[in-house]
Amino acid sequence: MSGTAAALDRTVARVLRWGIGASIALLAIGVALMVVEGVDPLGPPPPAFDPADIVPGILALDPLPFLWLGLIIAIATPSLRVLASLVGFTRTGQRRMVLVSLGILVVIALSVALSSGAA
Amino acid sequence: MTVDLVLVAGGAAAGAFGSLLGLGGGVLIVPLLTLGFGLPLREAVGVSLVSVIVTSSAAAGVYLERHVANLRLGMTLELFTAAGALVGGLVAFALPERLLAGLFAALLAYTALTMARRGIARGPRPAEASGPAGASGTPPTPATATDAAGETPGAAAEPAPPAGPADVVAGDATRRGWLTGSNPTSSVPFVASLAGPGYAIGRFPLGVVGSVFAGVVSALLGVGGGIIKVPLMNLAMGVPLRVATATSNLMIGITASASAIVYFLRGGIDPYVAGPTAVGVFLGALAGSRAAPRIDVRILRLLFVVVLAYTAVQMALKALG
Numbered sequence: 065m066s067g068t069a070a071a072l073d074r075t076v077a078r079v080l081r082w083g084i085g086a087s088i089a090l091l092a093i094g095v096a097l098m099v100v101e102g103v104d105p106l107g108p109p110p111p112a113f114d115p116a117d118i119v120p121g122i123l124a125l126d127p128l129p130f131l132w133l134g135l136i137i138a139i140a141t142p143s144l145r146v147l148a149s150l151v152g153f154t155r156t157g158q159r160r161m162v163l164v165s166l167g168i169l170v171v172i173a174l175s176v177a178l179s180s181g182a183a
Numbered sequence: 184m185t186v187d188l189v190l191v192a193g194g195a196a197a198g199a200f201g202s203l204l205g206l207g208g209g210v211l212i213v214p215l216l217t218l219g220f221g222l223p224l225r226e227a228v229g230v231s232l233v234s235v236i237v238t239s240s241a242a243a244g245v246y247l248e249r250h251v252a253n254l255r256l257g258m259t260l261e262l263f264t265a266a267g268a269l270v271g272g273l274v275a276f277a278l279p280e281r282l283l284a285g286l287f288a289a290l291l292a293y294t295a296l297t298m299a300r301r302g303i304a305r306g307p308r309p310a311e312a313s314g315p316a317g318a319s320g321t322p323p324t325p326a327t328a329t330d331a332a333g334e335t336p337g338a339a340a341e342p343a344p345p346a347g348p349a350d351v352v353a354g355d356a357t358r359r360g361w362l363t364g365s366n367p368t369s370s371v372p373f374v375a376s377l378a379g380p381g382y383a384i385g386r387f388p389l390g391v392v393g394s395v396f397a398g399v400v401s402a403l404l405g406v407g408g409g410i411i412k413v414p415l416m417n418l419a420m421g422v423p424l425r426v427a428t429a430t431s432n433l434m435i436g437i438t439a440s441a442s443a444i445v446y447f448l449r450g451g452i453d454p455y456v457a458g459p460t461a462v463g464v465f466l467g468a469l470a471g472s473r474a475a476p477r478i479d480v481r482i483l484r485l486l487f488v489v490v491l492a493y494t495a496v497q498m499a500l501k502a503l504g
Contacts, residue, residue, distance in 0.1 A: 073247045073254055080244035080436070084237055088465055090459045096453065098187045098448035105187050105455040106220060112450060131454035138461065139443045140303050143238075149258060160373055164259050168437060171265040175441050178273060179448035 072152040079148045090134030097127035123136030145174050187459045193219065194463020195470070202471025202485065203478060208234045208464045209406030210294055213287060216493045217501070222456065224280045224287070224501075228405030229446035230457040232439045234464040235407045239435035242464065246429035253426055256377040256384065257433040260394045260416075264438040266351065267398025272445030274342065285502035287404050291495035294410065301490045385421040393419065394434075402442030407435040431478050 098105070111117075113132055121129030150165035197211035209231040216227035246252040374387045385391075391431065393415040401408035409431045416427035446452050 069254070070250060070494070073250055073252075076254065077244040077247035080240045080247070083385065084241045084244070084465075088239060088462060091317065091462050092417075093463050094454070094458045095187060095191065098458070099185060102185065103187065103455060104185075105453070105459060106222075107192055107455075109453055110455055113447075124390055127458075128454060131458040134461075135447070135452065135454055135457055137438050138233055139447060141492065142236065142440040146258070146437060156361055160376075161255060161258065164262055167262045168265055171262065171269055171441055172437075175269050175272065175444040176448065179445045 068152075068156050072149065072156075074149050075152060076145050079145045080141060081138060083144055087134045087138035087141065090130050090137065094127045094130035094134060097130060101127060104129060143169065146172075167175060187455070189358060190220070190399075190456065190459035191463035191466075194234065194460040195467030196463075198234075198464035198467025198469075199471035200467075200483075202468040203483060208238055208468070210291065210403065210410075210491075212431075212460060213405050214291070214498065216456070216460070217284075218290065218494065218497050220456075224283050225446075225451055226453060226456070228275065228283070228403070229443065229452040230447060231405030232402075232443040233452060233457045234461045235401075235405070235439045236436055237431045237444060237461050237465050238468045239359055239407055241435040241468075243429070243436060246333070246432055251425060252429035252433045253377070253422070254433065255378070256416075256422070257430040259377055260412075260430075261434040261437045262389050263394035263435055264398035264401070265441040267353075267395035268402040268438045268441040269398075270444070271300055271399035272442030273443075274399075276451075277404070280409050281502045281504060283403060284498050288498035288502055290400070290404055290406065291491050292500060295488050295491035295495060297410070298484055298491070299502075301484075332382045344431060379422075379426060381469050382423055382426070390415060390420045398438050398441070401435070402445070403439050407431075408438060409435060420488060431484025438500045473483075475477070 094182060110128055118129045122133075141160070146165055146168050150162060153161040153165055193215050194208075194212065197208055197215055201208050201211055212231040212234055213224070213227045216230060217224050222230075243252060247254065311443040374384050377384045393411060397408035397411040397415070398404065400411060409428070412431040412434060413424070413427045416422040416430060417424045423431070443452070
C-alpha cells in the first residue's frame with residue numbers, strides 16, 4: 065500500500081470515528097434527558113423535525129434536539145467520509161475515483177431531493 | 184425500568200448477540216421492535232438502519248486504520264449499493280407491510296439456515312465474530328479488529344479467486360473501455376487498479392449487479408446487507424474473506440445512509456425509539472466484540488438458530504395476517 069493510500073485510509077477512519085463518536089455522545093445525552101423527563105418512546109410521536117428548534121431546544125435541555133442532531137450526524141457521517149475521500153482522490157489526481165466519489169454523492173443528493181417534502 | 188431503558192437494554196442485547204455471532208444489528212433489531220415493542224415494520228426498519236450505520240461506521244474506522252478494508256473497491260461497489268438502497272427506500276413506502284414482513288421472514292429463515300450450516304461445517308472453535316453475516320456492522324475494539332474482520336489468522340477458509348489475476352484483467356481489458364483499461368487517461372485498467380495486495384478483482388459486472396441487489400435488500404429490510412456483500416466479494420470476486428468483511432462494513436454505512444435519508448425525510452424514523460436503540464446496539468456490539476475471544480459461541484449459535492427460526496415463523500404469521 066502506497067503512503068498516500070495509507071494516509072487517505074487514516075483520514076477517512078478519523079472522519080468515521082469523530083462522526084460516530086459525536087453522534088453517539090449526542091444520542092446518549094438525549095436518552096439521559098428522556099429518562100430524566102420520563103419520556104415514553106412508545107407514546108405519541110414527536111413533532112416533525114424542524115431545524116429552527118435545534119438551538120433553542122438544546123439550550124432548554126430538551127431531549128428531542130439532541131436526538132435529532134445525533135441521528136442527522138450518524139446518517140451524514142458516511143457521506144462526510146465520501147467527501148473526505150473525494151478531496152484525497154482529487155489531491156492525488158485519481159480521476160476515476162474522483163468520478164466514483166462524485167457519483168456516490170449524486171446518489172445521496174438524489175435521496176434527499178426525492179424524499180424532501182414527502183413526509 | 185422505563186421503556187427507554189428497556190429499549191437501550193434490548194438494543195444492547197441485539198448488539199452483543201450480533202457481535203458474538205457475526206450478525207449485524209438489523210436482522211435482530213427489526214424483529215425486536217416489531218414483535219417485542221409492537222412498532223410498525225417500516226418504522227422498525229428506519230430505526231434499524233440508523234443502528235446499522237453507527238455500528239458499521241465504527242467498525243469501518245478501525246478496519247481502515249489497520250488497512251484491512253479496501254477503500255477503492257468499497258467505494259466503487261457502494262456507488263451501486265447506494266443506488267439500490269435509494270430505489271429500495273422509495274419502494275419500501277409503496278409496499279404493503281405484510282409483504283415486507285414476508286420478505287423479512289424469508290431473510291430470517293435464510294440467516295438461520297446459514298448459521299446452522301456454518302455450525303455443522305465447522306468443528307469446535309472458540310468465539311467467532313466473523314463470517315459472511317459478520318459484515319453487517321460489529322464495531323471491533325482496536326484489540327479485536329483483525330479477528331472480527333472474519334478470519335482467525337492462518338485459517339484455511341479462503342477460497343481461491345475464480346480466475347487468475349492476469350486472466351481477469353487481461354481478458355476484460357480487451358473487451359471493455361473505461362471500466363477496464365482503454366481509457367486514454369490511464370494505462371492501468373480500472374478494475375485492476377481496485378486490487379489489493381495479493382489478490383485481483385474478478386467478475387466485476389457480477390459484483391455490480393449483486394451490489395445493487397444488496398442495496399435494495401438493505402433498504403427494504405433495514406439490514407446491512409453484509410450477508411450478500413461478503414459472499415459476493417469473497418466467492419464471486421476473489422477478495423480474501425477478511426478484506427471482504429472489512430470492506431463490506433465500509434460499504435454498509437453509505438448503503439444504509441442512502442435509504443435512511445429517505446426514511447428520515449419521510450418521517451419514518453422516530454427519534455425517541457431510534458436514540459435509545461442505537462446507543463444500546465453500539466454499546467452492546469462493543470461489549471460483544473471485547474468478550475468474543477473469551478466465549479465459546481457454539482451453543483449460543485445453536486440457541487440462536489432456534490430463536491431465528493421461531494422469529495421467522497412469527498414474522499411469517501404477521502405476513503399472513
